Amino acid sequence: MIISLLAFAELVKVEHPQIGNSLIRKIENTELPTLHARNIIAKPTNFRLFDVDTKVLAEQLTVHTQRLFLECRTSEFLQLNWVSPYRQHKAPNICTMIEMARKVSKWVTSTILESNTADNRVEILKKFIHLASELQNLNNVNTLVQVMTGLNNASVQQSWQQLDSLTREKFKDLYYFVSSTTNYKVMRDAINHMSPPLIPNLDLYLTDLTFIEDGSQACEIIPNAFNFRKNKIVYRVLDEIKSYQATRYTIEPDQNIQAAIENIE
DSSP, X not given: OXXXXXXXXXXXXXXXXXXXXXXXXXXXXXXXXXXXXXXXXXXXXXXXGGGSOHHHHHHHHHHHHHHHHHHOOGGGGGGGGGGSTTHHHHSHHHHHHHHHHHHHHHHHHHHHHTOSSHHHHHHHHHHHHHHHHHXXXXXXXXXXXXXXXXXXXXTTGGGXXXXXXXXXXXXXXXXXXXXXXXXXXXXXXXXXXXXXXXXXXXXXXXXXXXXXXXXXXHTOSSTTOOOHXXXXXXXXXXXXXXXXXXXXXXXXXXXHHHHHHHTOO
C-alpha cells in the first residue's frame, strides 16, 4: 500500500507540486532503504572477473544489479527524465544502470575477442552462455539481457557454429527468451510468471514509458492539461517497478568481486 501511495504522490507532484510534496513528506519515512555502494564496494582487485565460478559470478552480478535497481527512485521514471538534458540530476540512478548495461555487454564481447585462438574463444563463449543461464535461473532478467547483447555482437557470431549441440540449443533458448519479437512478448510473459525476487529488464519499462509519453503528447487536445488516462497508465508501470523493488535477494556480497564488477570498463 505504501508503495502505491508513493507512486501516486510522485504523479500528483508533476501537475500539483505543493500537494504532491505534502503527500510525499507524509509517507517518506516508510520508503524502502537504499543500499549505498560504499557499504559493499571494496578497493579494486587485480584478479580477472571472468575467472570467478560461473554460479558465483551470476549471484554477484545479481547483487550488484539489485543495488543499482533499488536506488532508482520513482521520480526518475517520470517525464522521460533519463533522456532530458538534465538527466544526470533528474535520473542519476537510471543513467547509472544504462551505463552499466553498456559496460557489461562490452565486457562480454571484448573478453571473447581478446583470446588468440578459436578454441579459446569458443570456451569463453560457452562460459558466458552458462552465465546467462544462471542469471535466468536467478530471475535477473536485466543482466541476462546485457550478457546476451554482448554475445549477439556481430564480431562474436562467427564462433557460434563451433559450439557443441547442447550449448547451441541452450543459446537458442536464451536468444528466444530475450527476443524483441512482438514487443518482447516472451520475456514479458516470463517476467509476469516469475516469483520474486527478480530484476526485470529496465529497458522494457523505459520503452513503455517513452511510448506512453510520446503517445499522450500526440493525442493532446488541451495543451498542458492534466491527462488522467496517461497518468493512470504511468502509475501502473511505476507500481509494477516498485513491487519488484520490494523483495530482496539474500545473497551475501563478496567485496572483491563487487569491486571488480564496479570497475568493468
